[in-house]
Amino acid sequence: MTDNIKNIDTLVIGAGQAGVAMSEHLTHQNVPHLVLEKNRIAEAWRTGRWDSLVANGPAWHDRFPGMEFPGDKPDQFVPKDQVADYFEAYVDKFKMPVETDVEVISASRNESTSGFTVKTSKGTINAQRIVSATGPFQVPIIPAIAPENPDFLQIHSAKYRNPDNLPAGAIIVIGAGSSGVQIADELRRSGRKVYLSVGPHDRPPRAYRGRDFVWWLGVLGLWDMAANVPGKEHVTIAVSGANGGDTIDFRELASKGLNLVGRTQSFENGVVHFSDDLACNIKAGDENYLSLLDRADQYVVDNGLDLPEEPEARILLADPDCMVNPTKSLDLKANNVTTVIWATGYATNYDWLKVDVFDEKNQPQHHRGVSIEPSVYFLGLPWLSRRGSSFIWGVWHDAKYIADQIVIQRQYQQYQNKI
Secondary structure (H helix, E strand, O other): OOOOOEEEEEEEEOOOHHHHHHHHHHHHOOOOEEEEOOOOOOHHHHHOOOOOOEOOOOOOOOOOOOOOOOOOOOOOOOEHHHHHHHHHHHHHHOOOOEEOOOOEEEEEEOOOOOOEEEEEOOEEEEEEEEEEOOOOOOEEOOOOOOOOOOOOEEEEHHHOOOHHHOOOOEEEEEOOOHHHHHHHHHHHHOOOOEEEEOOOEEOOOOEEOOEEHHHHHHHOOOOOOOOOOOOOOOOEEOOOOHHHOOOOOHHHHHHOOOEEEOOEEEEEOOEEEEOOOHHHHHHHHHHHHHHHHHHHHHHHHHHOOOOOOOHHHHOOOOOOHHHHOOOOEEEOOOOOEEEEEEOOOEEOOOOOEEOOOEOOOOOEOEEOOEEOOOOEEEOOOOOOOOHHHHOHHHHHHHHHHHHHHHHHHHHHHHHHHHO
């Protein structure tokens, strides 16, 4: 790219899984387009997560339809760098027009002509359409309750890499979704003393009756749920492919030495205070787990499937002492806590997109990714069209729908130009 103004039909911002999926469908539909990425393709998989991260679903599922992962292990949970390699190879396979190391500074609608003026770190682009494929994991969130205390290290889970990179001493991991529980367990396995702050969560079985939970969600229609269950908007999902893939069981983790506490309420004078809700949160997670087993068993009966019964999956360990006698506060210095890891999620950042499309919470207003602002589209967000929208396979299907909408609009515009 040069300083000269470049004209393009559709500009896709971001070359992670969403941008790559979008480019594939636009390529197949013969829509002239360009994908801009400020770093490398799938950069977040390489440098935005911890070293031992693997995909949360098996290789046969967490991929695009057009290409399998290399090797003959469809049930493996692919390491993060291999996932990034997969997307780079995908771009090469379909000869996608991706330009890396180009940051989008701003995009605004043209006043006297159609389309948008997009200013980048390497020049200006005129685009008729914009697809924001930057995803939901843009700005790490550390809650306001985080103290300003130089006596211990505080990092977001996005900055965690491995146990050796942390100072000696005990660690508090706040947040028990997939990231938090995997990090806490890795630190425990390394010999560190770890406290894990557990809030409300769902915890599906990793596998049941010989089938991975992603298969069960598929046949039960749960991936295609169009909206979250009311009251579940902020409930995390505790599932992991780490160590070959095991069901996350907080009682079992406690029996192995992980110190479980309730939700983190506040920090005051070197003391952290926890809610008295640990037992409630774990039991609610158990109910979610058992309800999925119930639905799976009924599906087996209804469809006459020959899948092995697994009664042991319903056996729960006794409540550990941390549930019976919960820790409500912890003196950090007295307990040699030297690190706090906030596994508390991410926020989006659309400061670059200067269009009137956002609500009072700065979230895009759209239907299945088609925004209320003409010719602006969003891809890769949770629940964009269904439960699976932010997952690898789900974003591919959402991208196909958006590409179809772009083609429809191009057909109208081409007819208009003939008049």
